[in-house]
Amino acid sequence: MSRTIWIDEEGEVRTIDQTALPFERRELVLRTLEDCDRAIRDMQVRGAPLIGAVGAWGLALALRDDASDASLKSAFERLAASRPTAVNLRWALERVRARVAAQAPARREALARDEAGRICDEDVACNARIGERGAELLRALAQRRAARSGGDGTGPAPLNLLTHCNAGRIATVDHGTALAPVYRLHAEGVPVHVWVDETRPRNQGAALTAWELAERGVAHTVIADNAGGLLMMQGRVDAVIVGCDRVAANGDVANKVGTYLKALAARDNGVPFYVACPVSTIDSGTPEGASIPIEERAAREVTHVDGVLGDGSRASVRIVPEASPVANPAFDITPARLVSALLTERGVFEASVAGVRAALGAQ
Numbered sequence: 014m015s016r017t018i019w020i021d022e023e024g025e026v027r028t029i030d031q032t033a034l035p036f037e038r039r040e041l042v043l044r045t046l047e048d049c050d051r052a053i054r055d056m057q058v059r060g061a062p063l064i065g066a067v068g069a070w071g072l073a074l075a076l077r078d079d080a081s082d083a084s085l086k087s088a089f090e091r092l093a094a095s096r097p098t099a100v101n102l103r104w105a106l107e108r109v110r111a112r113v114a115a116q117a118p119a120r121r122e123a124l125a126r127d128e129a130g131r132i133c134d135e136d137v138a139c140n141a142r143i144g145e146r147g148a149e150l151l152r153a154l155a156q157r158r159a160a161r162s163g164g165d166g167t168g169p170a171p172l173n174l175l176t177h178c179n180a181g182r183i184a185t186v187d188h189g190t191a192l193a194p195v196y197r198l199h200a201e202g203v204p205v206h207v208w209v210d211e212t213r214p215r216n217q218g219a220a221l222t223a224w225e226l227a228e229r230g231v232a233h234t235v236i237a238d239n240a241g242g243l244l245m246m247q248g249r250v251d252a253v254i255v256g257c258d259r260v261a262a263n264g265d266v267a268n269k270v271g272t273y274l275k276a277l278a279a280r281d282n283g284v285p286f287y288v289a290c291p292v293s294t295i296d297s298g299t300p301e302g303a304s305i306p307i308e309e310r311a312a313r314e315v316t317h318v319d320g321v322l323g324d325g326s327r328a329s330v331r332i333v334p335e336a337s338p339v340a341n342p343a344f345d346i347t348p349a350r351l352v353s354a355l356l357t358e359r360g361v362f363e364a365s366v367a368g369v370r371a372a373l374g375a376q
Contacts, residue, residue, distance in 0.1 A: 016187050018058075018066050018133060026070050030057045031183060035224035036321050043067065046075035046088050053095040053102075056215065060184020061258045061294055062136050065105035068092045069132045072109045073125035080118035085110065097306045098267055098344045099258040100296040105132050133186045139291045140188035142358035147194025147254070147289055150354070150361060152203065154252060154285065171204035171232060173251045175241055178212045178269035179221040180256025180289065190256040190289040192222070194356070199231050207233040208244060212269060214314040214341065238271055242278035252285040254356075260288070260295045264349030264364030265302030270342050276351035288347075288364070289356040292372055302346035312339035 018028040026043040032055065033039040041057055043049050049071025052058045058067050075088035089110055093103050112128040113121040155172045162170075180191035188196065198205045207226060212218035219235050226233040236244070244250050253275055259267040266272070266288050279286040299305055316333040333339065352364035359375040362368040 016133070016137070017063055017183050018070070018186055020130075026074070028052070028058055028063075028067065029183060031059060031221060032057050034183075035220050036327070043070060043074065045078070046071050046091070049074065050091055050095050053092070059096075059217070060179065061099040061101040061256070062140070062185040062190070062291060063183070064096055064099050065101035065293070066129070066133050066136060066186055068095070068102045069105040069109050069125075069129035072106055073122060073129045076113065076125050077122045080121040085114065085121070096308060098308045100299075101258075101291075101293055104293050105129075108132060136186040136291070137188065139293075139358040140185050140190060140193050143190055143289055143291065143356055144188055144193030144197040146358070146361055147287070147356045148197035148201070150287070150356065151194050151198060151205075151252065151254075155203065158251060171206040172198070173206050173208065173249055175208040175210070175244065175250045175253045175275070176222060177210045177218065177241075177253075177255050177272050177275050179217040179225075181222055181225045183221060183225055184256060189225075190291065190356075191254045191287075192225070193289065194254070195226075195231060196229060199229065205231065207231060208241065208250060209233050209235045210238050210241060210271065210275070211235060212271065213238055216318075217269070241275050242282075245278050245282040245284050250279075250282075250284050252287060253279045254287045254289060257288050257290045257294060258344060259299065259305050260290060260355065260364075260369065261299045261301050261305060261349075262295075262297050262369055263301045263366050264352060264355070264369055265305075266347045266349070266352060266364070267302065267305045267307075267344050268347065270345045273345040273347045273351075276347045280351050285353040286347075286351060287354055287356055288352050292357050292359055292375075295369055295373060297369070297373060302348065305344075305346060307345070308343040310341045310343045312341055315339045315341050 028041050030039040030041040071092050109125050109128045113124045181189035209222045210218045223235050257266045257268040276286045317329045319329045322328050349364040355362045362372040
């Protein structure tokens with residue numbers, strides 16, 4: 014698999030329809046602003062960095078059809094509202110708007126396309142660096158564990174990591190965030206095994222993380238969301254590593270709902286809890302996690318389960334009584350005190366006001 018968003022030979026923007034995975038690899042052509050907006054809202058694309066890239070291309074496509082100030086404003090506002098929790102979306106839209114706003118309408122589309130391309134290229138390089146930084150941290154963890162058991166960290170016993178949701182290649186333009194260090198270690202021949210939370214209600218772990226780990230040949234085991242605490246208690250998890258959708262100025266982290274519970278279990282069992290993210294995910298304008306808007310999604314995501322029947326056909330099955338009300342918050346907040354470190358392209362930082370400032374100021 015190459016990049017998750019690319020320009021084809023005819024100049025059209027293409028991405029992978031993640032709602033078809035893991036049973037079908039279907040490409041999605043993004044021809045208009047409406048296509049990009051729908052893809053983000055319907056989670057055909059998801060993952061904070063990829064949402065930002067798709068949003069940038071959506072703004073460029075809008076300016077192709079109408080490069081007026083009114084079009085720029087309305088397209089920006091429409092895309093910014095499509096997924097409110099992930100800060101990368103607004104960050105990418107603001108970059109494109111800043112690049113084109115002072116320019117003549119005739120120049121705007123080309124400049125917007127160039128900026129969208131830059132955002133994609135930078136994401137690839139950024140995630141590769143996160144992979145390097147994270148691999149150093151995890152390699153040292155493996156060596157310390159091996160020293161305690163009398164080994165050297167390169168023997169057959171794998172480093173056991175647990176991850177929640179999908180922060181892999183298909184959540185970004187390439188490499189991933191939380192999974193970038195995993196892929197780096199795997200490529201170096203370091204034994205690694207990943208416990209994959211199913212991640213209800215949309216099952217991004219079971220459907221997406223397991224799919225891409227299998228594609229890369231990384232050892233992994235899918236587990237029920239509620240199994241992680243037991244595995245940590247049994248000493249079968251060396252570290253938890255997740256991505257995130259926003260980091261507040263004090264180090265609080267917004268990620269897929271259920272992340273907070275994993276952080277609590279990790280703290281109780283002395284397991285390191287790492288958050289991998291690009292610096293663009295840090296929102297210095299949000300003082301703390303309580304200020305981060307939490308997206309509430311459709312009840313159907315909870316009341317129904319989608320899958321494949323024995324004959325290969327897709328089906329959606331209701332699992333909740335029709336009379337039962339449903340709440341479906343898509344994200345939760347993990348307090349900074351539960352985060353062992355923020356793994357960024359600029360280095361490893363403490364999840365705190367000072368750590369966030371250091372990450373933003375680092376080069």
